Each structure stands twice: as structure tokens, then as C-alpha cells.
Amino acid sequence: xxxxxxxxxxxxxxxxxxxxxxxxxxxxxxxxxxxxxxxxxxxxxxxxxxxxxxxxxxxxxxxxxxxxxxxxxxxxxxxxxxxxxxxxxxxxxxxxxxxxxxxxxxxxxxxxx
Amino acid sequence: xxxxxxxxxxxxxxxxxxxxxxxxxxxxxxxxxxxxxxxxxxxxxxxxxxxxxxxxxxxxxxxxxxxxxxxxxxxxxxxxxxxxxxxxxxxxxxxxxxxxxxxxxxxxxxxxxxx
Numbered sequence: 001x002x003x004x005x006x007x008x009x010x011x012x013x014x015x016x017x018x019x020x021x022x023x024x025x026x027x028x029x030x031x032x033x034x035x036x037x038x039x040x041x042x043x044x045x046x047x048x049x050x051x052x053x054x055x056x057x058x059x060x061x062x063x064x065x066x067x068x069x070x071x072x073x074x075x076x077x078x079x080x081x082x083x084x085x086x087x088x089x090x091x092x093x094x095x096x097x098x099x100x101x102x103x104x105x106x107x108x109x110x111x112x113x
Numbered sequence: 114x115x116x117x118x119x120x121x122x123x124x125x126x127x128x129x130x131x132x133x134x135x136x137x138x139x140x141x142x143x144x145x146x147x148x149x150x151x152x153x154x155x156x157x158x159x160x161x162x163x164x165x166x167x168x169x170x171x172x173x174x175x176x177x178x179x180x181x182x183x184x185x186x187x188x189x190x191x192x193x194x195x196x197x198x199x200x201x202x203x204x205x206x207x208x209x210x211x212x213x214x215x216x217x218x219x220x221x222x223x224x225x226x227x228x
Contacts, residue, residue, distance in 0.1 A: 042221075093215065
């Protein structure tokens with residue numbers, strides 16, 4: 001089955017700096033890659049997603065890039081703010097696996113004011 | 114539109130007890146799933162369903178049963194609780210089928226402690 005690895009497990013950045021989280025996946029058939037943000041004690045919420053026919057997607061301060069050849073994708077947060085502090089999860093889905101999402105282990109991001 | 118709801122929010126069980134975690138959604142989503150989240154870890158899929166009457170196992174199904182008699186409800190049953198099942202349980206739903214947007218909507222979670 002699919003295996004998703006996520007790095008780093010923790011990330012501390014100064015407010016205003018950029019944060020980058022990287023994920024690799026194992027199943028070359030995976031075609032959908034969402035990113036979720038989970039604040040302490042809350043449910044995961046989708047912040048951005050990308051499909052395999054697109055190399056990059058942006059939404060204000062966040063962007064995701066996908067390299068299908070290398071089987072990795074990354075989340076970029078620019079101009080970080082304290083409210084960006086949370087745990088971020090990447091995930092991958094393969095068409096042949098129905099809508100089953102396989103999640104990475106998560107990255108705890110701390111934005112220091 | 115309540116989205117995905119889960120009950121209870123908190124539960125403490127003794128080893129060997131059984132219980133059912135409830136999940137309901139009002140978005141007419143065909144796909145529903147259960148995940149467990151252990152401290153400092155990601156979400157692991159327990160069971161999922163692509164429609165009423167259809168269920169399948171995920172990554173960590175042992176010790177859990179599910180059924181899907183309606184589109185709206187997807188209960189998760191713990192057969193004989195064990196301390197290893199102490200976790201936060203999330204239910205999620207999403208559209209399903211050709212052309213569907215596969216965004217999964219999560220419920221608020223159930224925090225389960227087994228002593």
C-alpha cells in the first residue's frame with residue numbers, strides 16, 4: 001500500500017519567515033495530495049490540495065508544489081504569522097485505492113513572535 | 114448544515130467493555146471513514162465505506178467493527194476495549210464518484226481512554 005513520509009517532525013520559525021514541509025510518497029498511482037492543518041484540540045481542516053496534473057498551486061500565503069517524477073510534494077508558507085502555529089499533515093490518495101487517504105506523520109510548526 | 118457530527122466527545126471505558134462511537138453527516142456524502150490519532154502521530158485509517166451497505170477495512174481494523182445502513186450514519190463499534198485503543202477518533206466524509214471533489218470533512222473527534 002501507499003506510504004507517506006513527512007519531514008521535519010517539528011519546525012520553529014520566526015514570524016515573517018517562510019516555512020517549508022516536505023513529503024514523499026511511494027505509490028506512483030497516487031493522484032491527489034491534500035494538506036491539512038490541525039490546531040490543538042481541534043479537527044484537521046483542509047488548507048490546500050493539488051492533483052497530479054498540476055505542478056504548483058497557490059492560495060495567498062500558502063503554496064504546494066508536486067514533483068511526480070521524484071514522488072514528493074511540499075507545502076510552503078510565506079510571511080508566517082503566530083496563527084500559523086499548528087500541526088500540518090500531508091496525505092496522498094491513489095485512484096485504485098478508492099478515496100483512501102494515507103497521511104504523513106505530521107509537522108508541528110511553531111511561529112515565534 | 115451541521116456537517117460531520119460525532120458523539121460522545123469524551124469516553125472512559127474499562128478493559129473488556131464494548132461501546133459504539135456515533136458519526137453522522139448531513140452533506141449527502143457517499144464516502145465515510147474512521148481514523149484514529151495517537152499522540153504525536155498522524156491519522157490512521159480504521160474502516161471506510163463508499164455507500165450504504167458497503168464497508169471495507171483500512172490500515173488498523175482489528176478490534177473494530179462498522180456498518181453502514183444509511184448514507185448519513187457510520188457508527189464504529191469497539192468489541193472489547195483494550196488500553197491500546199486509547200486514542201482520539203475522527204470520522205470523516207467526502208463526495209464520491211467520477212468528477213467528485215475528494216475533500217474530506219472531519220468531525221470534531223471523540224477522545225477515548227481505556228483503563
